[in-house]
Amino acid sequence: MKQIQFSSFGQPSVVARCVDVPEPTAPAAWEVVVKILAFPINVADMAVLAGRYGSLPKLPSTIGMEAAGELEQCGSSVKDLQPGDRVILLANNNWSEKRTVPASAVHKVPSEIDPIQLSMLKVNPATAHIMLTQFEKLEPNGWVIQNAPTGSVGQAVSQLANASGIRTLNIIREGASATHALRFGGTATVVDRVDLAEQVKSEIGPQPLRLALDAIAGAGTNHLASALSEHGTIVNYGMLSGEPCLITPENTIFRNISLRGFWLSKILNRLNLGERTELYSTLCNYLVNGQLKLSVDSCFDITEINDALKRAEQRGRVGKVIVTPCKQAGA
Amino acid sequence: MKQIQFSSFGQPSVVARCVDVPEPTAPAAWEVVVKILAFPINVADMAVLAGRYGSLPKLPSTIGMEAAGELEQCGSSVKDLQPGDRVILLANNNWSEKRTVPASAVHKVPSEIDPIQLSMLKVNPATAHIMLTQFEKLEPNGWVIQNAPTGSVGQAVSQLANASGIRTLNIIREGASATHALRFGGTATVVDRVDLAEQVKSEIGPQPLRLALDAIAGAGTNHLASALSEHGTIVNYGMLSGEPCLITPENTIFRNISLRGFWLSKILNRLNLGERTELYSTLCNYLVNGQLKLSVDSCFDITEINDALKRAEQRGRVGKVIVTPCKQAGA
Numbered sequence: 001m002k003q004i005q006f007s008s009f010g011q012p013s014v015v016a017r018c019v020d021v022p023e024p025t026a027p028a029a030w031e032v033v034v035k036i037l038a039f040p041i042n043v044a045d046m047a048v049l050a051g052r053y054g055s056l057p058k059l060p061s062t063i064g065m066e067a068a069g070e071l072e073q074c075g076s077s078v079k080d081l082q083p084g085d086r087v088i089l090l091a092n093n094n095w096s097e098k099r100t101v102p103a104s105a106v107h108k109v110p111s112e113i114d115p116i117q118l119s120m121l122k123v124n125p126a127t128a129h130i131m132l133t134q135f136e137k138l139e140p141n142g143w144v145i146q147n148a149p150t151g152s153v154g155q156a157v158s159q160l161a162n163a164s165g166i167r168t169l170n171i172i173r174e175g176a177s178a179t180h181a182l183r184f185g186g187t188a189t190v191v192d193r194v195d196l197a198e199q200v201k202s203e204i205g206p207q208p209l210r211l212a213l214d215a216i217a218g219a220g221t222n223h224l225a226s227a228l229s230e231h232g233t234i235v236n237y238g239m240l241s242g243e244p245c246l247i248t249p250e251n252t253i254f255r256n257i258s259l260r261g262f263w264l265s266k267i268l269n270r271l272n273l274g275e276r277t278e279l280y281s282t283l284c285n286y287l288v289n290g291q292l293k294l295s296v297d298s299c300f301d302i303t304e305i306n307d308a309l310k311r312a313e314q315r316g317r318v319g320k321v322i323v324t325p326c327k328q329a330g331a
Numbered sequence: 332m333k334q335i336q337f338s339s340f341g342q343p344s345v346v347a348r349c350v351d352v353p354e355p356t357a358p359a360a361w362e363v364v365v366k367i368l369a370f371p372i373n374v375a376d377m378a379v380l381a382g383r384y385g386s387l388p389k390l391p392s393t394i395g396m397e398a399a400g401e402l403e404q405c406g407s408s409v410k411d412l413q414p415g416d417r418v419i420l421l422a423n424n425n426w427s428e429k430r431t432v433p434a435s436a437v438h439k440v441p442s443e444i445d446p447i448q449l450s451m452l453k454v455n456p457a458t459a460h461i462m463l464t465q466f467e468k469l470e471p472n473g474w475v476i477q478n479a480p481t482g483s484v485g486q487a488v489s490q491l492a493n494a495s496g497i498r499t500l501n502i503i504r505e506g507a508s509a510t511h512a513l514r515f516g517g518t519a520t521v522v523d524r525v526d527l528a529e530q531v532k533s534e535i536g537p538q539p540l541r542l543a544l545d546a547i548a549g550a551g552t553n554h555l556a557s558a559l560s561e562h563g564t565i566v567n568y569g570m571l572s573g574e575p576c577l578i579t580p581e582n583t584i585f586r587n588i589s590l591r592g593f594w595l596s597k598i599l600n601r602l603n604l605g606e607r608t609e610l611y612s613t614l615c616n617y618l619v620n621g622q623l624k625l626s627v628d629s630c631f632d633i634t635e636i637n638d639a640l641k642r643a644e645q646r647g648r649v650g651k652v653i654v655t656p657c658k659q660a661g662a
Binding site: 053054055217222236237238239244245246247248249250251252253254255256257258259260261262263266 | 384385386548553567568569570575576577578579580581582583584585586587588589590591592593594597
């Protein structure tokens with residue numbers, strides 16, 4: 001079978017290789033064998049390949065934060081799962097035609113869910129959901145502001161906020177199309193200019209703005225800080241600018257703005273099985289109800305991994321690059 | 332009597348004026364008249380005079396965040412206080428020979444406490460105490476790191492930490508004297524260099540470092556972030572560098588470092604009378620027990636306010652500039 005491996009850090013489309021490895025043997029009693037139907041190329045996967053991530057594997061290594069699949073075999077003591085079940089893979093190293101994992105490392109979902117949408121659920125929607133719920137208590141019809149609304153996390157933020165009766169202010173570049181930025185479900189746009197705080201005030205009036213989601217860092221962090229109400233929180237989850245977060249002492253000291261960081265891997269590691277099941281059941285419901293749909297840029301076969309990564313390296317792309325290693329049974 | 336006033340924002344030693352105003356009339360039933368024995372020139376007072384503070388008065392205005400004094404008269408319904416009692420003034424606008432304030436705006440202390448030390452208790456030691464106790468739960472013998480150890484807050488941090496069995500790591504400039512920095516009670520010094528995190532590790536070994544106190548901002552904030560253990564908190568309470576706080580997404584995202592701000596005025600406004608009394612009783616005990624003693628640079632008469640402010644404007648000064656409007660009774 002095919003599997004993606006890499007043996008040095010560097011440009012993702014150069015260092016990744018699609019290699020032939022043996023098919024999985026029969027699973028141990030507590031394991032399952034999963035046929036991988038789809039995986040997205042995540043920005044975090046790109047950072048791992050480039051050697052610029054918070055935790056890096058020993059090389060050579062397999063890779064792949066996310067995937068959705070179908071159970072092919074179940075170990076003798078595995079309960080509540082059977083061949084044919086559709087699942088999200090919750091462990092890493094998923095870029096492969098098949099994966100053998102402990103049964104506790106898959107989350108079973110209804111079979112009708114599109115495997116491509118499903119394959120993107122583990123990271124970006126979970127990030128959006130936890131950032132929206134764990135840092136500030138937002139009132140119904142309350143507002144949140146974000147500075148990368150067309151990114152996959154940004155799309156999920158807008159859609160999950162909508163599903164929860166929260167409104168989003170979406171920062172766009174001067175001259176960019178508001179319609180474009182709002183087509184993923186955002187409520188309103190403001191332009192990244194020095195008068196951001198005034199624009200925010202005129203959009204939301206006297207209502208508080210307590211939560212800002214920062215994918216950019218650099219001066220963008222302080223723009224968010226100045227737009228927030230006193231005592232508000234910025235959650236920094238990305239570094240698109242390549243710059244350090246910047247925040248003036250006027251905002252920290254006199255306006256009591258806090259800056260926090262968010263790394264999903266750390267949080268998932270701390271969840272117990274019940275909490276994790278609840279998280280992904282909630283997110284699956286959003287998919288099933290049509291409240292969550294992330295945009296897809298393009299699809300590739302696993303043997304085309306280098307082309308897929310080349311596409312993922314292009315700036316300005318909106319939507320995920322997807323790889324579909326196996327066709328689903330009966331498809 | 333003499334009182335300090337100013338009618339434009341600008342260089343503190345230029346805009347402040349010592350003027351003659353009428354003596355206080357008899358206090359209302361709930362008021363007291365306080366003879367001011369001493370007040371310090373606080374960095375926050377300087378910022379108000381310069382027009383660079385988080386809240387600014389309408390001009391012309393009186394000024395003065397802190398003072399200690401002696402009650403001269405008590406209103407007819409004032410209980411538990413009598414003329415001659417020594418007090419800290421908890422309201423503002425204290426730079427005067429006498430002040431009439433509600434009885435609830437003074438905190439009575441034992442008469443033997445030195446009025447000069449007492450006059451410095453409201454702001455810097457309260458800041459140190461709250462920063463040490465309200466952001467991270469420090470274990471006995473735990474560590475805190477700070478980057479302005481010879482400032483008045485820094486001195487109070489070292490001394491209050493000592494009194495509570497907490498140890499302080501004090502950042503000094505390359506080439507500066509460790510002995511000098513530690514003479515206010517600090518435990519150990521580290522040098523502000525790129526290898527700060529390694530120096531910290533070699534000082535404290537495998538123990539966690541969860542709290543950093545930042546008076547400087549700029550790149551100094553990120554140096555603290557890199558020195559902290561994962562999940563640690565930086566509390567920014569000053570802006571000596573004049574630069575925005577800087578913190579890399581590696582520290583926010585992958586190491587879960589939080590940046591918070593601290594402004595004592597906001598916190599004091601939220602305390603109820605019981606909480607405030609407890610805070611200042613605790614701090615007074617440190618004074619009485621000799622566990623807290625802030626350094627004094629120089630003393631001036633109230634008529635010499637412009638010279639006093641000129642001295643306070645000088646960089647590199649260690650210790651507070653004090654003004655003593657009235658002599659104490661019997662002194």
